[in-house]
Amino acid sequence: MSSTAPHPIIDSHIHLFPTSELTSLSWYTPDHPLGSQHSLEEYRAAIAPTPDSKTPAPSVSGFIFVETDRNTNPSTKDFAGPLQEIAWLRRIVTGQPKPGEGHTADDARLCLGIVPFAPLPLGAEALKAYLAQAEEVAGPETWAKVKGFRYLLQDKENGTALGDGFVEGLKVLGEKGFVFEVGIDQHRRGRVQLEEVVEMIDRAHDGVAEDEKVVFVLNHLCKPDLTILNQTDPSFIAWRTAMFTLSKCRKTYIKLSGLFSELPDKLKERSAEDIFSAILPWLAVVVAAFGPARIMFGSDWPVCTVGVGKEDAWKKWHRVVDMVCDLAGLSEEDQAMLWAGTAREAYKLDG
16 A cells, blocks of 8 residues: 655656747747746646645655757757757756746755667767757756656657667667667557557567667657546557567556546546546556556656646546555555656666
């Protein structure tokens, strides 16, 4: 059963962006549900204890920032948007906010790790040049927080992750000790994305020394379709098969995150208990396949708030994951891994 005293939490997946840089986001429109500032001021409010709550408040010791899909132009090697994001993160890490950006100097302690964008498809040499540029923009203190990179695959053409340049880029990340964050979408793109990730991992590790093999972190359970009604659906079977296949690689971790976005709209409005019951088959597969030593808690804030509510979403997802711990009968040690230890291990966090 879950402990009465809350475990310290590392939130392994959050996004942040200030009002001043909204137009650099590739998905931004003025009427987008996330089309306003979401910085640390708003995040702190989301994780704050609910007044008069009878349950112990979650104890968040820090977070991993994941890139927010800024505008890029790979054909011209124009990466001003992602580099601007790194510059903004530098102001967070070094405690030097600009007025109105939604964070204070004290917030620096919360940023435990950063996963920026990187142009993997361009190949090894172009990637190395980009990393050098990113390191210069970040400065030593912020660069020390950079633990990996993401190139969002969910909206890219089939085959992107299997290109020679992409695989070469993954090997560069492994050599340098960086993680690769895997963002795919089975719900909208089908089983082909699952199959490509399995092959991508095999190719990235082929012929590479064990200590230089890149670590993969799967975002949001690879976004399964949570609108289906039964476990005999081909979509569920394909996803389940992929989870067990991917789990065979010990350098692959998975985030228990992002599932609110895959729910039917009506279910998003229900209680954490109702949501837990509805998605239990998927949760059970992940626990069985990966085990708590390779599963990490992530909120996917603020994306998790869409259709759920700014005040309730983070706490509701925390409650769902707490019920996972109960159902699986996790020991105190295993719970400590799921809430923080796995993230600490996968991202090689200090302390």
